[in-house]
Amino acid sequence: MNTGNSPGNRVYQAQYGHGTVTAVNEYHTVVDFDAHGTRTFATPLVQLEPSSTPAPEKPAATRRKSTKRAKTSA
Secondary structure, eight states: OOTTOOTTOEEEETTTEEEEEEEEOSSEEEEEETTTEEEEEETTTOOOEEOOOOOOOOOOOOOOOOOOOOOOOO
16 A cells, blocks of 8 residues: 555646545545546555645535425416
């Protein structure tokens, strides 16, 4: 297992670019990439390099307003 990758570390991967490690165990490494979303890799095979690029600020999640339908009498 690559112990240098722990949750919260910033990393760089050749195909997806910069991201933040979100979870690691002996089988899987999960990285939330800045431009490509979350990806899961096989821990023994993944090649990640340390990155000093700061994580971009993600916009706060917004909730959609639900539209209430008028009840119809049958």
